[in-house]
Amino acid sequence: MSMHEVCENWILDGADLQSEDSEKLKQHLSDCNSCRTLQQNIARTEALFHETPVRAPAAGFTSRFLEMKRKREAEEKQLRFLRTAAAVFAGIGLVALTFCLLLMIPENLTAFLRFCSGTLGQIKVLARELSAVFAVLEKPLTILAGSAAIAFLIYFIGLFISACFLHVKRVRNEGMAVYAENN
């Protein structure tokens, strides 16, 4: 590598040089116009960057951030709930689907239908037993129901008569009061 290339690398590298190397560079710069221009241009760039201040955001950046943060957190909470609900529903759906697919297997389907028909048969037997019990108790139950119906009828007739009696009494009292006022 020539001295020119070495010096060019030193300039572009921008690292601090040891005194000996620094001296060599200085000597080369006095002879080499190209390296001198390169160094000047690098220095101009660095000076420009150093003179350009750090750019600041508009006032109220922190409060804008905190507002945005609260909003996003609320949205994420909502999204988390929806995700959980979706996962639960998906789980239920998966179980139901598995169940349906298992039923689709002919053996399982016949076993399931047998189970259903067995349950229905048991319900049928229970209903038949209940009707047999009712058949034995038919007469006493009819008498009991008839007596209850008559008792209710008597009760309602009594209620009606007493209401009519109270009404007549009130009208009579009002009439007597009017008569007393007139005389």
Added chain:
Amino acid sequence: MAEVSKDIILAAMQGDESAFGEIVETFQNPVYNMCFRMLYNEGAAEDAAQETFWKAWTNIKTYDINRSFGSWLLSIAAHHCIDLTRKKQVPQVEIDETMEEILPERTPLPLEEVERQEREEQVQKLLKKLNETDRAAIIMRYWNDMSDREIAEALNLTESAVKSRLFRARKQFAQLWQDAEQEN
């Protein structure tokens, strides 16, 4: 670069919102500066800076307490901006337009302001010539005084890769000055 005490960082890691608010207050300028110089769009830079702090908040448990918090934040900001640039999700705004947003309408500019505007324009022109990762490395070096090792850590590169990227970038800058002078 500014730093916050470990107690504040630990409190934020425990979910303390006010402690994290203090962190945002401390690092808003370097983070925003990184986003602005990467994207050169005020609105996009604000959004990117907010996103950086949101990512930091949601991933704060992964932060290594022995590392500089500022470098960690700048690493998140740089990666986010690199992603945005690669996906071309940043509206392109020319420097003049950006300046119009900042400066009051139709008032004559003081000399200082004109110089500042010119500097910003030159900086943008230089940075725009670099690829995203080189640009992030240059911002970290010149605006945040980060060492090669810190830059390498922040950008997931090796130290030698950082050195060669900075070397290449300086070479490009020098060439750009040369070209500009020849044009004049």
